[in-house]
Amino acid sequence: MSSLHQFLHHGNYSALQAHLVEMNPVDLARDLEQMERGEMLMVFRLMPKDLAAAVFTYLDSSLHRHIVETITAQEVRELIDEMFIDDAVDLLEELPSNMVRAIINNTSPETRSLINSFLKYPENSAGSLMTVEFVGLFETMTCQQALAIIRKSGVDKETIYTCYATDQSRHLTGAVSLRSILLNDNDCLISEIMHAPVICVHTSEDQETVARKFQEYDLLAMPVVDKENRIVGIITIDDIVDVIEAENTEDIEIMAALHPSEDEYLKTGVWRLSRNRIVWLMVMMISATFTGTIIGHFEEMLRGAVMLAVFIPMLMDTGGNCGAQASTLIIRGMAVGDIDLKDWSLVLWKEIRVGVIVGVALSLLNLIRIMLFTKAGYQIDLVVTLTLFITIIFAKTIGCCLPLFAKLCKFDPALMASPLITTIVDAFSLIVYFTAASCIL
């Protein structure tokens, strides 16, 4: 950063240009983000076109808009033409629609038609994730012919390490690694060394499914085919890493009863942050009032034994925590593919037994504690111990059932995480508590 500044201040532009091409695009983008905007634009314009396109994709989205608005239409056109199609489409999706129209009308006809077809794919589908810059070979070629094509066309391709073989009508028939092409004889046919069948996805497949396949088969790239099994693009692992992180963030946010958001925390406004939180909070606040109603129902009993109120927080918290543990394990297990709907009976039986073990341990510990430190009388001790035990087993059971049930109904299981379960378990534990109290006291 300071070195870029120095070059600028001394007006030493050719040395700056030489320095720029030596830098890593990621680092360069980070430095640019910290510069004053006029200087940033000056440096940006000094970069060769391919570097500028690479750096641009790593810049923050607020800077994207600033740059596109500031540079000339001709420069925008060159930038978009130089970018990989999937990056260009990502850029267009974050710009306002009038700008998008202006940009698309301004690009080269081929780029324009490509972008248009990309914009038609649903968000988060394999089609929206893919890039069209792949090496396609015919299965009838020899290794030597294939290498010649890769040498000639490889420069503009996102990855050349896996090539895809097709028949004459461009139906996907096999995959062949650059490694096999290199390591085999010159006149060996592609059809002899290619792998078939190829693991591939359809354009409309959800990105989460795509990510699972990548992980399952340890792939670096995967072809995307249309309904007629013709290859239309590839997805590369670097985009999949981002998908995995985004899906994880979404799950974690939903599990904490947040409306999921793709924006960075520090760059999200206070109103937006509040809106993302408030709906679920309201729902849960209202439902928690039912729990209050239960207490209201037993008001008379509580007046007679106010001591009962002392144990309410402990019962509610422990039940909530037990439920949260169970639901978290099940939600995560389903997300990473370890647990499937058909395992429901195994899961349920496991959680019931865990509930019994945990229930015995915790209620015994608690019994000892209240007998030693609280002078509530043995009747209340009994009520508390019994309630705690039953609540824990219930919490573990409901904690594993709800996510499975959500999956069955095709809802996101993450919705069934701790806040919702806490509310249900709270109500249950209070009903058990007061019922037990009215029987025993």
Next chain:
Amino acid sequence: MSSLHQFLHHGNYSALQAHLVEMNPVDLARDLEQMERGEMLMVFRLMPKDLAAAVFTYLDSSLHRHIVETITAQEVRELIDEMFIDDAVDLLEELPSNMVRAIINNTSPETRSLINSFLKYPENSAGSLMTVEFVGLFETMTCQQALAIIRKSGVDKETIYTCYATDQSRHLTGAVSLRSILLNDNDCLISEIMHAPVICVHTSEDQETVARKFQEYDLLAMPVVDKENRIVGIITIDDIVDVIEAENTEDIEIMAALHPSEDEYLKTGVWRLSRNRIVWLMVMMISATFTGTIIGHFEEMLRGAVMLAVFIPMLMDTGGNCGAQASTLIIRGMAVGDIDLKDWSLVLWKEIRVGVIVGVALSLLNLIRIMLFTKAGYQIDLVVTLTLFITIIFAKTIGCCLPLFAKLCKFDPALMASPLITTIVDAFSLIVYFTAASCIL
């Protein structure tokens, strides 16, 4: 699966062998896991050595042990020699130590010394994650010489798509992609086309840091160097994808107050599952009793106005949920690198404002609700509204501060997630509640 069975039943072993080499190792491993163990072993032994080694790495760990115990020492030796070193080390780490000793003594001397040096790296370090099967080139070579080396040695290498250039003493000096070697002239020098400096990690670096670097720079492979900057291995992206998922699972489990575990849920025993949950549950149960003590302290007041107890669950739940939302966003923000310790003032100021907005909205909604449906009297309405408002702001504040504070003290911020915060917020809200009640009533 059924096709494998058919071959076996007809005793058609040569056809089975031909069928096996056509299959994807991942699918093959899945099929083997579902077979009866004797048949599984028979099929396993029919595979060519390299396929057997690939399939073996995808098998479940219980089968690993079964196979290693059943096949001959000679077969184990061939299997280990054929596997990539990092996979072999992973296998050894899951076997009991007497078996490990027997296996290591039995492998070839080179493999043995490699495995031994690997076993010295701390778990989850870059050293334990790397593989030694990379292509190393000298910077003084020409592209043609480099290609000849890749062709000759490439077969046994985990990836040949990025090669690393060193000076004569094997100090890492640059990285060069197979793509550049292919696309440049035959007599172009590696030193002219290589990238420098190379983004690399030290053997002792934590795997989470390594994963961040991979994501930041969109890499497919990264070299690992020793203290003298000599290249000792590489880490490939497929292992990083697994690291990312494992780190996410760990975070999610810690956030739900679970002792993190790397085992699959369905394969973990009931006692183990219970042990992973019980310690935190006990800690939180004991701390929740302090909340109960607060109620006990105000027993007299509660006896006079039992109605107050009705609102306790709603206040506790809402406070806990607000705190959980804030802490989750901050913990996740820090995990993906969006939020840094130095941003603490920005975060705090944001959360206070969000707290005010959410607090106003929720307490107004609640006020309307209790005025309409609960006949508690305007004094209690006032106490509840005031407590709710203050609790929400407190929950948002403490929810963002605790994870930051944990990071400052070098603890895992995920420890400060909802269960712990719930306990703190519960106690706080009850103190505010009863204090307000004693002032106003």
